[in-house]
Amino acid sequence: MCKNQRSSFMASLAADAVSLFRTWWQQDRIRSSPREGKLLRLAPGAILCVDGNTIEVLSREVIETTGGSILRYHCCGDKSHSELWVSVSQVPSAVWCCGGAEQRLVADEIEVWSVGGKDRNL
Numbered sequence: 001m002c003k004n005q006r007s008s009f010m011a012s013l014a015a016d017a018v019s020l021f022r023t024w025w026q027q028d029r030i031r032s033s034p035r036e037g038k039l040l041r042l043a044p045g046a047i048l049c050v051d052g053n054t055i056e057v058l059s060r061e062v063i064e065t066t067g068g069s070i071l072r073y074h075c076c077g078d079k080s081h082s083e084l085w086v087s088v089s090q091v092p093s094a095v096w097c098c099g100g101a102e103q104r105l106v107a108d109e110i111e112v113w114s115v116g117g118k119d120r121n122l
Contacts (some may be wrong), residue, residue, distance in 0.1 A: 039094060041115055043117030044057055044060060045116035045117060046117075049110070050111075051103065055075040055082060057075055058073075058076050060073055060074075070085055070086065072085050084110075094110060
């Protein structure tokens with residue numbers, strides 16, 4: 001490869017990289033606070049405190065709906081089994097289902113002590 005071809009190749013590669021970066025930057029992305037991000041990354045074994053109750057995440061399931069994706073966490077606490085539903089949207093919201101009752105929560109109302117999985121400590 002001669003010097004002229006090499007510089008042309010490098011210029012083309014740089015232009016492609018800039019184009020790729022611009023495309024990525026202009027796409028709509030879910031932006032959330034670090035606290036909301038932790039709710040979206042919970043894994044089995046995570047320990048949470050919801051409404052004064054300590055619970056452990058047993059499993060995680062992604063449910064696709066017409067309104068977007070929902071993460072459903074099956075949990076076990078001191079009193080009973082429960083579920084935590086976290087909607088994946090521009091403003092993630094959570095619903096805690098325990099004993100037939102549903103309670104809407106914001107990320108600040110859920111204390112995450114451990115995210116579970118491989119990353120056991122915050």
